[in-house]
Amino acid sequence: MIEIGLAVLGLPKDRVLEDPYVGFSSQIPLMKESIDEQGQVLMVTAPEKLRLFNPQSFAAKKPTGVKRIFCVGGSTTFGRPFDDATSYSGYLRKLxxxxxxxxxxxxxxxxxxxxASYRVASVMEELVQFEPDIFIVYSAHNEFLERRTYAGLIETPRWKLAIDAALRKTRTFAVLQDAVDEVRGRDDSPIEMLPGEVDERLNHTVGPVDYVRDDAWTADVLRHYRSNLERMISIARHADAAIVFVEPSCNEKDCAPFKSDDDHFERGTGFFEQGLFDEASDEFLAAIDRDICSLRATSAIREIVREVSSENGVPLVRFNDLLHTMCETEYGHSCLGNEYFLDHVHPTVDVHGKFARQIIETLVRSGQVDGTVPDTTATARVDAAIRGAIDVDDQAIAFRNLAKVLHWAGKFSEAQRSAEDALRLRPSDPESLFVLADCLTQQGRPNEAIERYEQLFEVAEYERAILPFAFVLADAGHLETAKFYATLATASEKLRTREAALDLLVSIHLSLGEDQLAAEAGTHLSD
Known part of the structure; x- marks a missing residue:
């Protein structure tokens, strides 16, 4: 009866509620006001946010006849490893x-x-003031990046959590919550406070090896994720904006788990090599679901996106289905890999274009676009224009940065591929050559590594590579050359490098029967 009465009074059912699990200690707005040369008021990306967001600008007051789309989500939406120009947002702008x-x-x-989704929802809360017409949400791969305790959730029975989630969708709960906030004060909330900007767990560890399996925490993350998708729907509808979700997709066959305690991926690779593609697909997907350092959307995440979309009448862009259908048609199997992704989750430029076209198909079908899907001629024209504007140097740097991240994560075969991509664009880039050489070393391919080190030192005196090259040469039996580079490394300003170089010199001298030189190097080492 109370619910009916509140409805009669006009209180909307889709009121925007705060995140019941986390808040933020401080937040810098994404957009700030600026005045252009013509005196027009613009909203531009805040300088403090440009480390994680693309520079964007738009009129503070939306022009007549304009429909405004905000694409929100994580790094795929951003366009990593590149930027907005070659992202699905960039393609949408042209298509x-x-x-x-x-x-x-x-x-x-x-x-x-x-x-992650809780930060994406917060971005949406800011953007609703700028007259959005449509939100396109691709938020799925970052749910396990930041540590949250969910202490209250762990102690709360599951049946109570379910009831609480249902109540939060009612008008009655909204009114009671406002009353409690008024008495207690909004700053007194018992929810966990996260830093204003992303603080990845990996920044506080030596890498994925520090992760441990925590099934209870994972279950709480999934509950929080579902809650955030529902909040996003509420935020959009409260602003009279449409919302569209994207079904996530990722690299299955060419990206090993970041940390694993089973052999699903290896079995999948074996099945794939035998042509047993269905069995391979099952194993690859199991490897993603069992990844202890989960940086790809799991099957549970995908299922939640589908369920929330269906339950709330939200159009769903079936991106994952699109790629699996393409893969089946083009390669005779449905195991997604490097043909469509540059790393574990980021699509190729070509796939971004196809993705954008699929989004338009979804918008046309749902009535959000009153036109028709661009034909192949128009699509090809847009694709050519976007590719023609790509800065080769910028793209090479993006590949290099990706290689460095993958190398840090211990994914040497994948880092090798990205370094090679960088070198195809900038063949003499010292840092890419160094990363590639070390990747080859870590994979037990010393002769190939030596070739890359030699190429590196032909183009630059790259100090960081001197000692690693000496070690590879020594291990490969090229002792005289190794001695030369180890001696160079003893001049390093870094104490640890000097000590490691002297220790290697002692070993090389002894192997060459140069006992007196070994003793002298040992003396310097003890000093």
Missing amino acids: LPETGSSNQWEVINAGGVSY
Whole structure:
């Protein structure tokens, strides 16, 4: 009866509620006001946010006849390892005018690198003040990046959590919550407070090896994720904006788990090599679900996206289905890999283009775009324009940075691929050559590593590579050359490098029967 009475009074059912699990200690707005040369008021990406967001700008007051789309999510939305220009947002910006729609379109890329759903929802809460028409949400791969304790959840029975989730969707709960906040004060909330900006767990460890399996915490993360998707729907609808979710997809066959305690991935690789593709697919997906350092959307995450979309009448872009259908058609199997992804989750430029076209198909089908899906000629024209504007040096640097991250994570075969991609664009880039050489070393391929080190030292005096090269040479039996580089490394300003170089010199001298030189190097080492 209370619920009916509140409805009669006009209180909307879709009121925006605060995140019941986490808050933020401080937040810098994503967009800030600026005045252009014509005196127009613009909203531009805040300088403090440019480390994690693309620079974007749009009129503070939306022009007449314009439909404004905000693309929100994580690094795939951002366009990593590149940027907005080659992202699905960039393609949408170019493709939407080809639909023949009666509207003009603005597409704003508000994807934040490493942003999980609770941060994406917070971004949406800010963006609703800028007259959005559509939110496109691709938020799925970062749910396990930041540590949250969920202490209250762990102690709360599951049946109570279910009842609480149902109550939070009612008008009655909203009114009671407002009353409690008024008495207690909103700053007195018992929810966990996270830092204002992303603080990845990996920043506080030596890498994925520090992760341990925690099934209870994982279950709480999934509950929080579902809650955040429902909040996003509420945020959009409260602003009279449409919302579209994206079904996540990722690299299955060419990306090993970041940390694993089983052999699903190895079995999948074996099945794949035998042509047993269905069995391989099952194992690859199990490897993703069992990854202890989970940086790809699991099957549970995908299922939640589907369920929340279906239960709330939200259009779903079936991106994962699209890629599996493409893979089956083009390669005769459905195991997604390097053909479609540059790393574990980030699509190729070509896939971003196909993804954008699929988004438009979904928008046309749901009535959000009154035109038609661009034909192949228009799509090819847009693709050529986007590719023609790519800065080769910037793209090479992006591949190099990706290689460095994968190398740090111990994924040497994948880091090797990214370093090679960088070198195809900038063949003499010292840092890419160094990363590639070390990847080859770590994979037990010393002769190939030596070739890359030699290529590196032909183009630059790269100090960081001197000692590693000496070790590879020594291990491969090239002792005289190794002695030369080890001696060079003893001049390093870094104490640890000098000590390691002297220790290697002692070993080399002894192997060459140079006992007196070994003793002298040992003396310097003891000093």
